[in-house]
Amino acid sequence: GIQVEQSPPDLILQEGANSTLRCNFSDSVNNLQWFHQNPWGQLINLFYIPSGTKQNGRLSATTVATERYSLLYISSSQTTDSGVYFCAALPAENDYKLSFGAGTTVTVRA
């Protein structure tokens, strides 16, 4: 199946800082999703972004499908941004089997 790698594995931020999370995937994708798993364990959809750029408030994401990577930008981070951010890829040949990366654990300190 498709391999998904995320970096960095851990990130510690001071409140108000900006950061970039990266997701590399090994093959063509039909879809690419970013999730935030909050400290209560809920998996929250942030973006579906097979290509291009999208923005939602302080978060934005860019996927360059031809180069097989996606970036998640967090601007003006807040303590509520803490949690684990997962990238998940839906391969072109098997359009239901999401492959998850290992996640980036983000800690935002006040």
Next chain:
Amino acid sequence: DAGVIQSPRHEVTEMGQEVTLRCKPISGHNSLFWYRQTMMRGLELLIYFNNNVPIDDSGMPEDRFSAKMPNASFSTLKIQPSEPRDSAVYFCASSYPGLGGNTQYFGPGTRLTVL
């Protein structure tokens, strides 16, 4: 619209007992997924239903696990008998192949502890 609904949210049981987890997908979604999340293995797909029919159950760990989808608005995941190594968070997700490109929406999860 309500999101994916799962129950119970927490379940503590003893080894050997039967456990049933429940899921109500988002109305209008025709695909349903059961996932398991552990520290060691991350998020794993257990089973995928499309239009209430099981399509891929290759992720179901063993015969102790079974899943059903009797109608478009309800699914169950059953573990019988349960074992301590089944302790994990179980997520249900649903999707629809529309403009969202099979975007999967996850429920809040059921945290299962088997003693």
